[in-house]
Amino acid sequence: MTSPLNPLLSTSGPLVSRHDVLLVDLDGVVYVGANPVRHAVEVLGQARSGGSRVGYVTNNARRTPEEVAAHLREFGLEVVDDDVVTSAQAGARLVASLVPVGSAVLAIGGPGVSAALIERGLRPVMTDSEAPQAVMQGYGPDVSWHDLAEGTYAVARGVPFIATNLDLSVPTPRGIAPGNGALVAVIVAVTGVTPLVAGKPESPLMLESIERLAAASPLVIGDRLDTDIEAGSRLGLPSLLVLTGVTGVADLVAxxxxxRPTYVSEDLRGLLEEQPLVEVLPGGAVQCRQARVRVGERGLDVEQGGTDPIDLLRAVAVACWTRADRGEEIDAHRVATDFAAVHAPLAR
Known part of the structure; x- marks a missing residue:
């Protein structure tokens, strides 16, 4: 159920019961660094036991699906290799649509890049002197100046240029580091050629996942608005935003x-819960169960805080979106500050 101005949907039972396949992002959803996200293992295990297939969909092309699956099993998850779909696999499909089977393709990035090309009957090479008929670039921490130079030589010759993804940064134990998008930008800057992109928010990775996982009614799950949620939106797929990764209150309301996600939850436990109705009331207030708010020029006015901070956040988000859709300005940081005064732990 939804009102014309309200993009958040409600469900009459557990959210997971509405979907045959869950398309789950990894970093910030299943794990953060070397550690699983709280509740992720238990919830995904219950979803799988209940009949849903859980697919792990990642923009990171560094590792092969086998390596990713092995990592997830270390957390206690039941995962087979085919449950994992990477942007390298989606990128390799793009390459295969542009060059003949058996073609040499310059592979830049980690082992997952070459493995995906081989799966598609293509031959990964390391230098332009081997006459590659395409270039595929994915993330790899050991990508060097020489690798970028070889890619530049090939792209400058006019061969197809495919990037697995354009994420500008990647999290590391020491902080944020350059991601594949930053390295792709080097070749773009030198050659002036814009690559075809496979990863989220572009559609190839999601389409690859839907096909490989035989999804009829998938749900996209992620922690990033500009990759996971936008990827679902582009294909008209429902999405669940979890707040265990990079997205905070200010990001969501803006x-x-x-x-904008279809559903919002603090973490993956939202899959096992009924999603509540969020209503835009006459007069402009927005209500979600016991939480009722207004958003105006002076920021957030909490008329009723309710008992669940996520209900309050749902109401605040819809109030801000409704105001923005009318062409009225939103001070997202002020709203987040006002929200923090009520529920500080969520106001990142």
Whole structure:
């Protein structure tokens, strides 16, 4: 159920019961660094036991699906290799649509890049002197100046250029580091050629996942508005935003229409719960169960805080989106500050 101005949907039972396949992002959803996200293992195990297939969909092309699956099993998850779909696999499908089977393809990035090309009957090479007929670039921490130079030589010759993803940064134990998008930008800057992109928010990775996982009614699950949620939006797929990764209150309330999730939950436990109705009331207030708010020029006015901070956040988000859709300004940081005064732990 939803009102014309309200993009958040409600369910009459557990959210997971509405979907045959869960398309789950990894970093910030299943794990953060070397540690599983709280509740993730238990919830995904219950979803799988209840009949849902859990697919793990990642923009990171560094590792092969086998390596990713082995890592997830270390957390106690029941995962087979085919449950994992990477942007390298989606990128390799793009390459295979552009060059003949058996073609040499310059592979830049980690082992997952070459493995995906081989799976598609293509031959990964390391230098332009081997006459590659395409270039595929994915993330790898050991990518060097020489690798980028070889890619530049090949792209400058006019061969197809495919990037697995354009994430500008990657999290590391020491902080944020350059991601594949930053390295792709080097070749783009030198050659002036814009690559075809496979990863989220572009559609190839999601389409690859839907096909490989035989999804009829998938749910996209992620922690990033500009990749996971937008990827679902582009294909008209419902999405669940979890707040265990990078998205905070200010990000959510300022989200443009194409980056707004269908559902919001603190973590993956939202899959096992009924999603509540969020109503835009006559007069402009927005209510979600016991939480009722207004958003105006002076920021957030909490008329009723309710008992669940996520209900309050749902109401605040819809109030902000409704105001923005009318062309009225939103001070997202002020709203987040006002929210923090009520529920500080969520106001990141």
């Amino acid at each position: 989200a443009p229409a194409h980056q």
